[in-house]
Amino acid sequence: MKITTDHESIYSFAIFMVGLQIVLSLVNVIVDALAGFRFYLFSEYFDAWYILINTTSVVAYLVLLWYFLVNNYRIALIAFSVTFIATLAYNSFFYIALTDRELWNLISGAFVMLMCVGSMSSVSLIASKTRERRWLFWAGIVTLSVQLVLIVLQLWVMNTSNTTIPVVIGKLMPWIFVVLSISPIFYILNFKEELASLEKVGDTPPSKLLKGLQNALGVISLIAVFLVLTNSFSHYAWQQGKLERSKSLVGDFEARTYVNDQNDTLRYRWLVPKDYNRNEKYPLVVNLHNGGGVGSDNLTQMDGTSFAQLLTTDENREKHPAFLFLPQSPSSTGFGGILGDPDMSDLIFEAMDSLEQEYNIDERRRYVVGMSLGGYGSWHLIGVEPEKFAAAIPICGGGDTAMASRMTNIAIWAFHGKSDKAVPVELTRDMIKGIKEAGGNPKYTEYSAGHLIWDRVKSTPEILDWLFAQKRID
Numbered sequence: 335m336k337i338t339t340d341h342e343s344i345y346s347f348a349i350f351m352v353g354l355q356i357v358l359s360l361v362n363v364i365v366d367a368l369a370g371f372r373f374y375l376f377s378e379y380f381d382a383w384y385i386l387i388n389t390t391s392v393v394a395y396l397v398l399l400w401y402f403l404v405n406n407y408r409i410a411l412i413a414f415s416v417t418f419i420a421t422l423a424y425n426s427f428f429y430i431a432l433t434d435r436e437l438w439n440l441i442s443g444a445f446v447m448l449m450c451v452g453s454m455s456s457v458s459l460i461a462s463k464t465r466e467r468r469w470l471f472w473a474g475i476v477t478l479s480v481q482l483v484l485i486v487l488q489l490w491v492m493n494t495s496n497t498t499i500p501v502v503i504g505k506l507m508p509w510i511f512v513v514l515s516i517s518p519i520f521y522i523l524n525f526k527e528e529l530a531s532l533e534k535v536g537d538t539p540p541s542k543l544l545k546g547l548q549n550a551l552g553v554i555s556l557i558a559v560f561l562v563l564t565n566s567f568s569h570y571a572w573q574q575g576k577l578e579r580s581k582s583l584v585g586d587f588e589a590r591t592y593v594n595d596q597n598d599t600l601r602y603r604w605l606v607p608k609d610y611n612r613n614e615k616y617p618l619v620v621n622l623h624n625g626g627g628v629g630s631d632n633l634t635q636m637d638g639t640s641f642a643q644l645l646t647t648d649e650n651r652e653k654h655p656a657f658l659f660l661p662q663s664p665s666s667t668g669f670g671g672i673l674g675d676p677d678m679s680d681l682i683f684e685a686m687d688s689l690e691q692e693y694n695i696d697e698r699r700r701y702v703v704g705m706s707l708g709g710y711g712s713w714h715l716i717g718v719e720p721e722k723f724a725a726a727i728p729i730c731g732g733g734d735t736a737m738a739s740r741m742t743n744i745a746i747w748a749f750h751g752k753s754d755k756a757v758p759v760e761l762t763r764d765m766i767k768g769i770k771e772a773g774g775n776p777k778y779t780e781y782s783a784g785h786l787i788w789d790r791v792k793s794t795p796e797i798l799d800w801l802f803a804q805k806r807i808d
Contacts, residue, residue: 341404342529343541348397349525350548352518354555355394358387359515361559367508369569373562374432375756376786377569383562386555388425393551395421398521402464410470413458420451433755435672446488453481469527473520480514576626580636585646587660589632592685600681601632601662605646606693607655617656617699617802619645620686620715622708628666635662640788641703641727644798654802657695661685668707671714671733678711679718686722698724698806705729705788706757713737713765716744725804727797730754730785732761738768745804746776749791751783 365373365383374380395418402411424444431437458464459474487507491500587603607616619642627638636642639660644650646658661682663669670677689695700723704712709731716726717737725745746769750762759780766778779794781787791797 343544344397344400345525345529347541347544347548348394348401349522350552351390351394351397352521352525354551355390356515356518358390358555358559360512361563362387363508363511363515365562365566368566369573372569372573373566376784377562377565379558379562379565383558384429386558390551390555391421391425392418394518401525407462407464409462410455410458410464413455417452417455420448424448433758442488442492446485446492449481449485449488453478453485456481467524469520469524473517473524476520477514477517480510480517483510484514573626576634576637580633583636583643583646584633587636587658591632592681592688594681594684598681600678600685601630601664602685603632603636603658603660603662604689605642605658607657608651609655612694615694615696615699617701618659618686618689618695619656619801620659620661620682620700620702621645622669622702622704622711622715623660623662624704624706624708625666625668628663628668628707630662630664632662635660639708640705640792644792650798654798656802657689657693659686659689663707663711666707669704669711669714670718671710671731677714677718679715682715683719683722699802699804700806701725701727701801701804703727703729703801704731705791706731706785709757716741716746720744721806724806725801727801728762728765729791730757730762730787732757733765735764735768738765738774739772741769741776742772742774743806744774745800746774747797747800748776748778749781749787750778751781751785751787753783754785754787756785 369377377383395414399411399414399418402408402414424447427437427444428441431441456474456478459470460478464470464474487503487510491503494500584603585605587605590602590604592600592602610616621639621642623635623638624640625638627635629635642658642660645654645656661669661678663678665676668678669682670679686700690697702712702715702723703726704710706729709728710733711731712726712728713731713733714737716723717734717740720740720743723744725747726741727747727749729749730751748762748766750757750759752759762778762780766776769776779791781790783790
């Protein structure tokens with residue numbers, strides 16, 4: 335086949351775009367391994383990064399479709415066009431589902447469907463005219479193999495009751511995605527082979543548009559890779575340092591375990607007021623940890639209970655002496671309040687009752703505070719047993735609006751970030767609206783920020799004075 339130098343420019347551009355897609359895909363695997371969901375939900379670079387990798391994918395698909403079109407590979411053209419549309423739909427759905435728990439539960443099924451559609455493209459490279467091109471044939475073989483493995487593993491995870499299987503498969507997935515990310519190299523080999531064998535006609539200069547686009551994408555990608563890798567290593571270092579930070583925060587906190595008659599176990603940390611006097615009554619603050627405190631070590635919740643860290647400063651222990659109760663959730667399902675997840679409230683209330691038999695706790699001044707996962711739990715506890723609490727401070731959490739009418743006699747000060755991607759701000763807005771409609775008078779502060787709003791909350795001058803001024807009047 336004879337080509338003009340215009341076609342040569344497109345071939346060269348195709349090689350660059352496929353290569354760039356490989357690099358960005360590999361970087362994305364590294365980012366996911368280092369930071370996981372923290373990058374998706376908390377990084378200021380995520381949106382721009384997601385746009386970049388999807389733009390690169392779209393352009394790479396378009397040059398492949400151009401290649402199949404000019405070479406009259408009709409079956410591959412149709413199959414890859416369908417896969418292209420399916421990929422766009424999946425990536426859009428994935429982005430939306432990041433902030434919608436119900437939609438996120440459908441991601442696994444959507445991923446399996448995408449792999450099934452993608453496997454048709456791989457089959458088209460093996461079974462159609464494209465099989466005459468050796469590198470396209472091998473692209474089909476390798477990609478199909480990886481796609482089938484991903485389909486089987488994902489279906490296995492979705493249908494097994496064995497909790498260890500998802501963990502093992504989760505550790506394998508990054509390596510499988512590495513192979514999938516590298517597999518487009520066969521397209522590069524094919525383009526290079528064709529460029530070497532095709533006869534040039536004419537002396538049309540290289541396309542300035544494609545060269546400019548190539549340079550722009552290259553520079554943007556280089557900057558983006560540096561930023562997201564730096565950010566991901568930062569998240570990784572934070573995660574790795576969680577245990578040491580928790581140890582440094584233990585101080586006078588005592589590690590305790592509550593076991594009920596059904597042998598259900600609740601691990602928690604407990605702190606008595608400074609200069610505790612058994613003849614005096616003190617308020618009780620229940621601080622529910624965020625997602626970073628999940629575990630069974632009865633330690634890492636120390637790092638996930640920022641409010642307790644605020645209360646344990648020397649100044650605040652003197653000014654606001656109180657019992658601090660820090661239960662630890664053994665799983666990411668938290669303390670209750672998240673639709674479809676287990677409810678730990680009964681166990682927490684039982685542990686509180688046992689503590690009140692041992693210590694002189696003021697039953698009129700029980701408070702619950704929590705952020706993120708703990709924010710959900712805070713809303714849930716005051717909804718399940720509102721008579722237990724005088725006040726609550728739910729931070730970037732969500733609750734069941736059906737329980738709003740039960741919270742009208744509790745002093746509530748809720749906080750949320752307007753652009754929170756981890757927990758949609760509408761969840762707090764709906765709770766506040768429901769309580770007001772039921773006759774309550776909750777306080778609500780909303781920031782022009784995302785999920786990580788603790789620094790702003792703790793800087794609220796009157797927050798501790800407000801909390802400890804609340805007393806339940808029955």
